Amino acid sequence: MDFRDEAQLDSSQVEQRGGRGLPGGGLAIGGGITGIIALIAAVIFGVNPGNITGGDPAGLQPTSNLSEQCRTGADADQSEECRVVGVVNSIQEYWGNTDGYQQAKTILFTQAVNTGCGAADSSVGPFYCPSDRQVYLDLTFFDTLQRDFGAKGGPFAQAYVIAHEYGHHVQNLTGQMERVGQDRQGPDSGAVKLELQADCYAGVWAKHAVDTGFYERAFTQAEIQQALDAAAAVGDDRIQERSQGRVDPEAFTHGTSEQRVTWFGNGYQSGDPAACDTFKKGI
Known part of the structure; x- marks a missing residue:
């Protein structure tokens, strides 16, 4: 995944923050990928993740100037x-050709972060908050993905995860999130269709x-296989089998x-966002 040496990066699209951990010891539910599912579900469906994390981290300030x-x-x-x-710049350059697209910043955080959706810590993994229209990412997530869930990792696995979260941003801008309604769980649920559409957008x-x-x-x-491997690692069936020994x-x-x-x-394969309408096409 080689960048063009002369490509000009726009570091204003990414902000780096530090953190001090959450009061009360972090997630009340299981961390890791389970936490990812819980928080992504929370931010998509309007539940305050602060209710999940049990705290509101303070003192989180930008830690470096990426422009340097x-x-x-x-x-x-x-x-x-x-x-x-570079990945964020490329993703937003692509979607910027879509009518109505508005840029979203990625926040790189350490340990804990405040968001428009509430407080979160690193165990929840990458997520998109529709309230503040920002993507949040602790880079240690990728180590967890390899160590705990057997993903092979690699630069393009990271790019897939980021592109998936920006897929949620596109869904937020286009009203796709509203199609979920109260249909939040189950094999044919609106929640699943929303996530698979974001995977499809990442592929586009x-x-x-x-x-x-x-x-x-x-x-x-x-x-591309790195992305496919990462996608497989975070399937509901694999996560449930590893975490609870059965698939529900x-x-x-x-x-x-x-x-x-x-x-x-x-x-x-299609390169066409219109091919990603999981709500019409079915899954």
């Missing part, structure tokens, strides 16, 4: 934080990423591993 270290594509090839900037971006001018070449099949489809919120891989592939 993330200037070009060459920087993105050398630094994880700058790579996030991947198809067009080289056209945004940030990448030296199109992604290889091996790189009625509790699905994101879709199975197979579905997540399939819908990312649908987006990548």
Whole structure:
């Protein structure tokens, strides 16, 4: 996943913050991927994540000026934080050609963060908050994904996760989130359709990423496989099997591993957001 050395990065699209941890010891529910599901469900459906985390972290201020270290594509090839900037820039360059698109900032945080949806800590993983229209990401999530859920990881696995969260931003802007209503759990629920559509949108971006001018070449099949592997790792069935030893489809919120891989592939093969209407096409 090589960036063009001369590509100019816009670091204003990413902000880095520190953190001090949450009072009360963090999540009242299980952390890790379970926390991810809980928080993403919360922010999408308007529940305050502060009710989940049990605290409101204070003193979270920007910790560095990314504009000093993330200037070009060459920087993105050398630094994880700058790579996030490059990925975000590419994603927003692609969606910026869509009528009505408005940019969303990514917040890189450590330990804990305040959001427009409430307080969160690092165990919840990446998420999008529709209230403040920002993506939140603790980079330690990717270590957890590899260590606890067997994902192979890699730069493009990170890019897939970020692109998925920006898929939620697109859904927020276009009114797709409103189609979920109260249909928040189950194998054919609106919640699952929303998540699979975001996977599909991530695939659409991947198809067009080289056209945004940030990448030296199109992604290889091996790189695409990193995304597919990450998508499979966060399927409801795999998460439930690992966390509780059984699969309960009625509790699905994101879709199975197979579905997540399939819908990312649908987006990548078609390169067309119109092919991602999981609400009409069915899943």
